Amino acid sequence: MKDAPMTPEDADDAEAAEYVVGLQDQAERAATAARIQKDPGFAARVVAWETRLQGLNDAYAGAPAPTLLPAIEARLFPTPARNKGRGGLWQWLAGAGVAAVLVLVAMATLMPPGSGPALPGSDLVAVLATEDARLAFGVRQAGDELAVTRIAGPPAVAGRVHEVWLIAPDAAPVSLGLVVDGPLTVTYPRPPEGWTLAVSIEPEGGSTYGTPTGPVILSAVIGQTL
Amino acid sequence: MSDDPIADLIQSCANGDRAAFRVLYRDASAKLMGVLLRILSERPEAEDALQELYTRIWLRATKYDPAKGRGMTWLIALARNLAIDRLRSRPPRTSDDGLDMVVDAAPLAETRLIAKGEARRLNECFNQLEPERAEAVRGAYLAGLSYAELAEQYAVPLNTMRTWLRRSLLKLRECLEQ
Numbered sequence: 001m002k003d004a005p006m007t008p009e010d011a012d013d014a015e016a017a018e019y020v021v022g023l024q025d026q027a028e029r030a031a032t033a034a035r036i037q038k039d040p041g042f043a044a045r046v047v048a049w050e051t052r053l054q055g056l057n058d059a060y061a062g063a064p065a066p067t068l069l070p071a072i073e074a075r076l077f078p079t080p081a082r083n084k085g086r087g088g089l090w091q092w093l094a095g096a097g098v099a100a101v102l103v104l105v106a107m108a109t110l111m112p113p114g115s116g117p118a119l120p121g122s123d124l125v126a127v128l129a130t131e132d133a134r135l136a137f138g139v140r141q142a143g144d145e146l147a148v149t150r151i152a153g154p155p156a157v158a159g160r161v162h163e164v165w166l167i168a169p170d171a172a173p174v175s176l177g178l179v180v181d182g183p184l185t186v187t188y189p190r191p192p193e194g195w196t197l198a199v200s201i202e203p204e205g206g207s208t209y210g211t212p213t214g215p216v217i218l219s220a221v222i223g224q225t226l
Numbered sequence: 227m228s229d230d231p232i233a234d235l236i237q238s239c240a241n242g243d244r245a246a247f248r249v250l251y252r253d254a255s256a257k258l259m260g261v262l263l264r265i266l267s268e269r270p271e272a273e274d275a276l277q278e279l280y281t282r283i284w285l286r287a288t289k290y291d292p293a294k295g296r297g298m299t300w301l302i303a304l305a306r307n308l309a310i311d312r313l314r315s316r317p318p319r320t321s322d323d324g325l326d327m328v329v330d331a332a333p334l335a336e337t338r339l340i341a342k343g344e345a346r347r348l349n350e351c352f353n354q355l356e357p358e359r360a361e362a363v364r365g366a367y368l369a370g371l372s373y374a375e376l377a378e379q380y381a382v383p384l385n386t387m388r389t390w391l392r393r394s395l396l397k398l399r400e401c402l403e404q
Contacts, residue, residue: 006392006396010396013396013399014392014395014396017392017395017396017399018391018392018395020303020367021363021366021367021391021395022306022310022366022367022370022371022372023366023371023372023373023376023388023391024314024372024373025314025372025373025374026314026315029310029311029314047294047295050295050299050300050303051294051295051299052348052398052399052402053348053367054295054296054299054302055345055346055347055348055349056345056348056364056367056368057261057298057299057302058345059364059368060257060260060261060264060302060368061260061264062256062257062259062260063256063259063260063263064256064259065251065255065256065258065259065276066273066276068255068273068276068277068280069248069251069280071277072251072277072280072281073244073247075277075281076281076284076285077244144242172274172278174278174281176285186285187240187242187284187285187287187288188285210275210278210308210311210312213315
């Protein structure tokens with residue numbers, strides 16, 4: 001093959017292929033992941049590569065999976081009215097480097113005016129705010145949807161994003177997603193009292209490890225006022 | 227109902243059907259565990275990743291579009307992305323850390339395995355690449371090897387490996403589009 005420079009289109013396609021094959025290092029991968037979120041045309045190239053290369057998936061031999069379903073269901077479909085020890089949880093939060101944090105939990109009736117858009121039939125699960133309330137996130141439940149909205153303060157600085165985490169007692173944090181411009185909405189059952197919501201600062205595209213990598217700037221235990 | 231039962235299950239999950247989620251675990255977890263184990267190598271981490279993967283599947287099921295691909299392809303893409311992200315955020319490994327083990331022996335067996343069904347065309351196109359480069363692309367895809375690891379493995383500079391594989395991938399695309 002000749003060494004002519006690639007057309008911009010080929011360069012985009014090569015980047016999409018590199019992402020799908022998994023050749024990039026962590027920083028390149030994070031940059032491409034961020035691009036997929038922002039650029040639907042590029043995201044389509046990625047899907048096209050996933051389809052092109054799907055024949056390789058036949059080479060993955062199956063391996064018996066352990067019975068993890070109960071643990072997964074406990075994470076996803078919590079049964080309320082349980083308040084186990086939170087030692088592990090607080091250890092995690094401390095380990096993740098909690099900055100000055102005020103936990104502020106309000107029920108719908110205590111909701112201050114302007115705590116985010118009131119979705120019809122939604123109720124407030126928690127407010128996560130700094131002590132001076134300069135930065136605050138409201139978490140609301142409407143049916144099966146959990147919505148997280150930044151209700152005060154600026155977005156994260158350029159190149160960084162706010163990532164929202166849910167932590168069941170004694171369990172690892174689960175990312176709910178990123179709050180970038182608009183509210184974050186995920187299909188999720190109402191988390192029970194005693195679970196923790198947290199916000200961390202992550203590189204663009206979010207934490208790539210499934211646990212917070214940046215500082216946890218806000219957290220709140222649902223149903224608990226400190 | 228479609229001819230893609232996994233796609234149907236994912237869509238039922240998107241509608242909040244927990245029974246479908248259980249069936250999806252029963253029917254797809256062994257394949258997905260195989261993917262995670264191949265890339266992450268270590269069973270405890272693969273098991274942890276499988277829990278996270280199924281959490282993501284439930285939460286992202288609404289984003290699955292059957293018009294864009296088969297259900298299993300979507301699930302495996304989620305699994306591979308999760309595993310590769312975990313792999314890349316591990317501390318850098320030392321040169322004799324089992325890398326050789328990952329690549330040897332596997333390619334030939336895999337060539338045989340994928341030489342059937344809808345994978346046949348892909349295999350033919352792989353055969354048109356230089357054997358070393360085809361093997362490098364396969365190794366990267368299946369085991370999650372990075373440019374840096376492949377460069378070390380094949381004893382070429384990083385940028386050479388990058389150029390080789392970018393061109394090989396575009397060549398592969400051209401061949402598949404014929």
